[in-house]
Amino acid sequence: MSGLLERAHTVRQSNVWIYTTMMLSACVSLLASFVLSVDAIELAKNPAANLACNINATISCGTVGISWQAHLLGFPNAYLGLMAEPVVITIAVASLAKVRFPRGFMLAAQVIYTLGLIFAYWLFYQAMFVIGALCPWCLLVTLSTTLVFASLTHVNLRDNNLFLPERAHEAARAGLRMGIDVLIVVLWLAAVVALVFAKYGLALFA
Amino acid sequence: MAQKSNKQKNNKARAFSSATKSEPKTNRSTTESQRELMRLQREREAREKKVRTGVTIGIVAVVVAGILAGLIWLIPALAAKKAAGSDPYALSIGSATAAVTVDIYQDFMCPYCGQFDRAQASDLAALVNAGTVKVDFHIMAFLDDSSNGTKYSTRAANAFVAVAQREPSKALAFNTALYQNQPPEGSNGLTDTEIADRARQAGVSDALASTFASMQNADFVSKSNQAAFDAGVKSTPTVKINGAAFKGDLYTAGTIKDAVAKAGPK
Numbered sequence: 001m002s003g004l005l006e007r008a009h010t011v012r013q014s015n016v017w018i019y020t021t022m023m024l025s026a027c028v029s030l031l032a033s034f035v036l037s038v039d040a041i042e043l044a045k046n047p048a049a050n051l052a053c054n055i056n057a058t059i060s061c062g063t064v065g066i067s068w069q070a071h072l073l074g075f076p077n078a079y080l081g082l083m084a085e086p087v088v089i090t091i092a093v094a095s096l097a098k099v100r101f102p103r104g105f106m107l108a109a110q111v112i113y114t115l116g117l118i119f120a121y122w123l124f125y126q127a128m129f130v131i132g133a134l135c136p137w138c139l140l141v142t143l144s145t146t147l148v149f150a151s152l153t154h155v156n157l158r159d160n161n162l163f164l165p166e167r168a169h170e171a172a173r174a175g176l177r178m179g180i181d182v183l184i185v186v187l188w189l190a191a192v193v194a195l196v197f198a199k200y201g202l203a204l205f206a
Numbered sequence: 207m208a209q210k211s212n213k214q215k216n217n218k219a220r221a222f223s224s225a226t227k228s229e230p231k232t233n234r235s236t237t238e239s240q241r242e243l244m245r246l247q248r249e250r251e252a253r254e255k256k257v258r259t260g261v262t263i264g265i266v267a268v269v270v271a272g273i274l275a276g277l278i279w280l281i282p283a284l285a286a287k288k289a290a291g292s293d294p295y296a297l298s299i300g301s302a303t304a305a306v307t308v309d310i311y312q313d314f315m316c317p318y319c320g321q322f323d324r325a326q327a328s329d330l331a332a333l334v335n336a337g338t339v340k341v342d343f344h345i346m347a348f349l350d351d352s353s354n355g356t357k358y359s360t361r362a363a364n365a366f367v368a369v370a371q372r373e374p375s376k377a378l379a380f381n382t383a384l385y386q387n388q389p390p391e392g393s394n395g396l397t398d399t400e401i402a403d404r405a406r407q408a409g410v411s412d413a414l415a416s417t418f419a420s421m422q423n424a425d426f427v428s429k430s431n432q433a434a435f436d437a438g439v440k441s442t443p444t445v446k447i448n449g450a451a452f453k454g455d456l457y458t459a460g461t462i463k464d465a466v467a468k469a470g471p472k
Contacts, residue, residue, distance in 0.1 A: 005259070005262055009258060009262075056302075058302065058303075174254065177254055177258070178254050178257045178258045178261055179258055179261040179262060179265070180261060182261070182265055183261050183264055183265055183268075186265050186268050186269065187268060190268050190269075190272050193272065194272075197276070197279075200303065201283075201303070205284060
């Protein structure tokens with residue numbers, strides 16, 4: 001048992017695991033963004049369009065899709081995913097092929113993706129507490145964005161692409177070795193799921 | 207003092223980590239300080255392994271606890287919901303997220319339904335407006351034979367279905383309007399014009415009220431009637447609170463309100 005855990009721990013720290021996770025999460029995010037973009041066009045043609053993901057009053061991408069929050073910058077938010085996720089996939093695939101990117105490049109990727117993560121959670125907050133409806137594809141984007149962020153941060157902390165001072169870098173590496181990052185992600189996602197159930201409860205299954 | 211020794215340890219650990227980076231291992235006889243550094247590293251690894259095991263247990267615990275909590279809460283809740291809300295002909299009025307669902311099985315020709323509504327309507331309207339209660343109306347029309355062939359039950363129900371579906375915010379008022387000066391069993395009931403007039407007085411739009419006479423919901427009403435019988439309803443009014451039959455006094459104001467308060471969120 002303990003041996004198995006130690007093996008799992010070693011695998012988790014490996015480049016293959018980190019970049020594969022990053023690539024798959026980014027692919028999921030890209031797929032969800034693509035569906036949301038197509039739906040956005042559908043909704044623009046006909047705001048009353050009955051989308052496949054309108055399951056009930058609570059789980060409804062139509063309700064979310066026609067809100068102003070869904071076009072914060074004047075175009076559907078999902079277009080941002082169409083632009084950003086292919087870059088992440090490229091980084092992940094190249095890294096799997098042992099390309100090493102300059103630290104500044106990875107730092108820029110981290111900064112931009114962090115902005116994307118903040119935006120994703122702002123949208124989640126708006127859907128939860130302002131619009132009052134959840135859309136399955138948006139939740140998938142929230143989830144996969146979190147996972148991409150976690151793996152990108154893992155690499156950048158480990159390789160000190162964030163230009164941390166020596167001591168902070170050592171502390172971060174120790175934290176990664178002990179799996180603190182996984183604990184944070186698991187607690188975070190558990191909190192998000194708990195929040196959704198606490199707010200909507202059985203209305204999710206209406 | 208304690209702080210100082212901590213700092214020393216950190217310095218040593220740091221010295222070690224930079225040493226491993228720059229200098230490959232040599233076969234020279236290990237000096238005192240190298241042995242000391244190796245000992246420090248072993249200590250650090252043991253410490254980290256301990257924390258790592260704790261973190262792993264923590265992660266597994268969070269996931270397992272989450273799944274268990276979800277199942278314990280979700281399965282009975284979904285089962286209760288299925289038992290309560292399996293009628294596709296239920297007409298829901300009020301917030302979908304309301305804590306309490308009140309099911310009302312009624313026929314507009316039934317005198318006791320009228321008595322029930324006159325006693326409870328204002329409480330129900332207040333509870334629905336407050337978002338505490340969602341009312342699921344189950345419309346029945348088994349008293350069609352008690353209106354001299356005019357099928358008043360179906361005609362009134364047809365109008366109510368239209369309002370509940372298209373202008374739900376007016377449904378409670380219209381329901382109450384139909385029970386005010388309710389035509390007695392065995393009479394012709396209200397005429398189509400009278401039904402439309404009462405709808406307009408309850409705030410229903412002209413456009414909708416003028417569609418009643420075409421009886422678009424007659425099929426819905428007969429299916430809703432059958433669904434209620436299939437669900438085991440034997441008389442009207444039948445009232446359920448969160449799926450459980452209400453067995454108290456239906457005809458005294460305040461009884462439903464009290465029962466809702468008991469069933470409501472803690």
